[in-house]
Amino acid sequence: MSVNSNSLFAKSMLSDIIHEHLTKYYDDTYDDIIILCIGTDRSTGDCLGPLIGYKLSYISRIYSNVHVLGTLEAPVHAKNLEENIERIYSSYNNPFVVAIDACLGKLERVGYINVAKGSLKPGSGVNKDLPHIGDIHITGVVNIGGFMEYMILQNTRLDTVMKMADVISSGFITSLWKFFKQKERLTTI
Numbered sequence: 179m180s181v182n183s184n185s186l187f188a189k190s191m192l193s194d195i196i197h198e199h200l201t202k203y204y205d206d207t208y209d210d211i212i213i214l215c216i217g218t219d220r221s222t223g224d225c226l227g228p229l230i231g232y233k234l235s236y237i238s239r240i241y242s243n244v245h246v247l248g249t250l251e252a253p254v255h256a257k258n259l260e261e262n263i264e265r266i267y268s269s270y271n272n273p274f275v276v277a278i279d280a281c282l283g284k285l286e287r288v289g290y291i292n293v294a295k296g297s298l299k300p301g302s303g304v305n306k307d308l309p310h311i312g313d314i315h316i317t318g319v320v321n322i323g324g325f326m327e328y329m330i331l332q333n334t335r336l337d338t339v340m341k342m343a344d345v346i347s348s349g350f351i352t353s354l355w356k357f358f359k360q361k362e363r364l365t366t367i
Contacts, residue, residue, distance in 0.1 A: 181345070222335070226346075227254070247266070256301055281320070297313075320334050
């Protein structure tokens with residue numbers, strides 16, 4: 179499922195999609211929700227994850243079982259991804275991982291945010307062989323792919339990335355609120 183980040187209702191639509199995925203795939207077998215924001219602050223096109231992590235970094239003070247990894251201060255990128263994956267599975271109880279990353283795509287899809295079940299393959303747009311991660315994943319198409327990917331990522335407009343980071347972080351905040359309110363209502367019945 180995808181949402182155009184330039185749509186007037188992008189935040190609301192994305193919130194509904196994330197909420198639907200959490201409701202459908204997060205069950206009682208999981209304890210913690212890990213929001214893994216992948217990318218680096220050293221490349222405009224690849225800073226989508228760390229920007230979202232920065233915007234969501236306070237969320238664990240609201241929900242004790244929601245944890246954010248990958249911020250501007252401490253990014254999760256190609257060089258430390260495996261170490262962070264090991265940390266997730268050794269430090270958290272039955273983690274439900276939501277992996278978030280930037281990606282490259284077709285010109286008409288730039289600005290679209292995709293949410294899907296299953297793991298994410300970080301670095302595939304720049305031909306890196308990195309481990310899969312995530313029970314669900316969110317990708318933001320930040321620019322066009324197909325040639326000179328590193329150059330394309332370096333020359334991506336920050337405005338595009340910031341809009342998408344705003345939509346994704348706002349969508350997450352609202353969907354988590356709805357999700358935990360719904361779980362609270364179900365436990366009081």
